[in-house]
Amino acid sequence: MVDRAKEAGDESQLLNLHSILRLFGIISGLKVNLGKSGVVGINMQQDQLQNRASLLGCGIELLPFKYLGLPLGGNLRSEAFWSPVVEKVGKRLEGWVKVAKSLEKLMRDFLWERKDEGKKDHLVNWELVSLLKENGGLAIGNIVARNMALLGKWLWRFLLEVDSVWHSVIRSKYGTHDNGRDSRVVLRGNCRAPWKSISQIFTCWSRHLSVRVGSGELVRFWEDVWMGQSSFAVDFPHLYKVARSHNSSIASMACSLLAPISWNFDFSRNLNDMEAS
Structure with missing residues (x-):
């Protein structure tokens, strides 16, 4: 009797949830596609889970699954659990150097009015064009140098935010130099972690730090x-x-x-x- 009352209460809540989603769609003008949604059961029988999925008109999902590109469920302390996220971010960061050089090439070609018209002479060196106006340039800026500056900002934050969670993660995974202050440079060839791209500018960055x-x-x-x-x-x-x-x-x-x-x-x-x- 208790189980039946509990099950009836759960069904009533699901129906109320279904009504709320429909009203939200009507008021906002957005369409709630329950066919692309899923129900995940925790410590539930398969027939109970199937019944609730039928009430909402959606499918059944299993743990772990992805929500907004991030994994949910599973062992959060496992390195393998976060590997897809780390690899995805790492690929984007590694490709940024090529993107930056391609963007600079487009900027140079635009400045010298060249678009598949054959080779033209550049009247002024691009390094001079990138300088500030008070230094004789056009203040266009150097994308690659700006990218290195932004990466170096994370190295600076690593020195300052020693009590933060992300600092502890980087420190435990990659270690520090013998001084216990600076992060080690990530040299593993198969590593696509974002910190690899950041740490590899350490030698150049540290020369400007007193x-x-x-x-x-x-x-x-x-x-x-x-x-x-x-x-x-x-x-x-x-x-x-x-x-x-x-x-x-x-x-x-x-x-x-x-x-x-x-x-x-x-x-x-x-x-x-x-x-x-």
Whole structure:
């Protein structure tokens, strides 16, 4: 008796839902296509599920399924569960470089009035055209450079938003450099994760970032700009090539940060006279 009353109540609610959807369609002018909708049952018998689908005039779906392109149901902690989403976003980001170059080509052709009319000479270098007006350009902008700037903004946010959930996800999946501050560059060839495209501009991006030493635990000796206008890796490429302490912090290379400071460079071989000087 209780089960019958409960089932009758469920059917009444479904009929009310069906009426609400019809009224919504009449008032808004939109058509609610129940034929493309589906009912998903949780801990229900198949005959009960079929009965409710018939009342609404829709089909039956099974978990997991997609809603607005995102998966619903299944193990949310499983990496395989999110793989379709990650792969889809990764493909779009990887294709953006080609799209950006194609757009710039269209802009150049439009500026020089060329459209399948054969080769024409460009009167002004495109890099000069892309400059700001006060610098002698037309302020058109460089799409590729703008894209790199937007990607670099995520690297900057990774430094600042250390308590955020997305920072924890990136940190746990890809790890960080020895300084515990910067994300590692994703080098896996079959990886299509969005962070791969972001992390691969790290070397170029970090050259324009200057840091304060502080305790020296979060600043890399060779790669970070902490003295002068560029990093030691750029100023002394030959020494950097034979150094074993890539991505090592200042604190790990200094025996003491108190004067006089002694350094442990850990080169792979003895330096010649020119390198030592």
